Amino acid sequence: MRPDWYRRIVDAALPEPDARRPWCPIGCAVDCLHGDTPPTVSPLLRLVRLVALGVCFAATLCLALIARPGGRLAHWTARAGSRAGLVAMGITVRRSPATIHAARHGLHRPKGVLVVSGHVSWIDILVLQAACGPMRMLAMNELAAWPILGWLSRRVGTVFIDRDRLLALPGTVAELAAVLRAGDVVGAFPEGITTCGRHPLAWRPAVFQAAIDADAEILVVRLAYRAAGKPTGHVALLRREVAWTSLWRGLKLRHLTAELSWDWLTHVDSVPTRRALAAAATALAAPSGGAECPSGASAR
DSSP states (O other), X not given: OOOHHHHHHHHTSSOOOOTTOXXXXXXXXXXXXXXOOOOBOXXXXXXXXXXXXXXXXXXXXXXXXXXXXXXXXXXXXXXXXXXXHHHHTTEXXXXXXXXXXXXXXXXXXXXXXXXXXXXXXXXHHHHHHHHHOSOEEEEEGGGGGSTTHHHHHHHTTXXXXXXXXXXXXXXXXXXXXXXXHTTOEEEEOTTSSOOOSSSOOOOOSHHHHHHHHHTOEEEEEXXXXXXXXXXXXXXXXXXXXXXXXXXXXXXXXXXXXXXXXXXXXXXXXXXXXXXXXXXXXXXXXXXXTOOOOTTOOBOO
């Protein structure tokens, strides 16, 4: 019998459509990868990358053990581990000059900053941490039950959201608002699910309510992955597959680059609402030339 934590990994991250949870978005499935054939590296290099990633993860755990939970050292440990992990996997982060300037000056503000981005893969978290600086992430509450990774997530100050219980949402929004009022940077993926990146979903408004309540700044990140210069969805965590499948597929890619650009989201009117901010952020982050998703991804 499979242990409960394994079932959570398989079922929770990207659930199949469920009539009992009509509010949950539906992410992309493996059908989205049809016709996407990026160049790959040799099996030996894949293995070397996997071992190097394991070493980076072990080092991050050791640093997290001596850090105060949720403290500055824990946050910087998460960033250092993210940067090392990207190097181990052979992923290059490419930012526009304006983005580099914003990273050096824009996030060091007295107010809290909500960083929002489309969600393609678990690699997104590493990229945001490496490019935008230390931040507390918003993640699904199932992650807290995972062996080792759940402990590390709690240690670095992750805020968890229960996607199964709508009644718990106001409490999560209040917790996010408190973190933002304290001047912290919070990273979130308002899509609420991962997609292949070519068929993004409309962003959910809940996290934007936390920014309104805390009078926080909102930074909208556009994130795209390219392998050997061509767009690819092979880094995505898709329906009907486990996290290991996504990891191994990403380790295969040759010359994988994560390209970032971002803009500050100004209030759309004098009294902004969470839905208006979510719509404006969705439009600001939308890639050009979007197409219908062949695997049925939708916001339901």
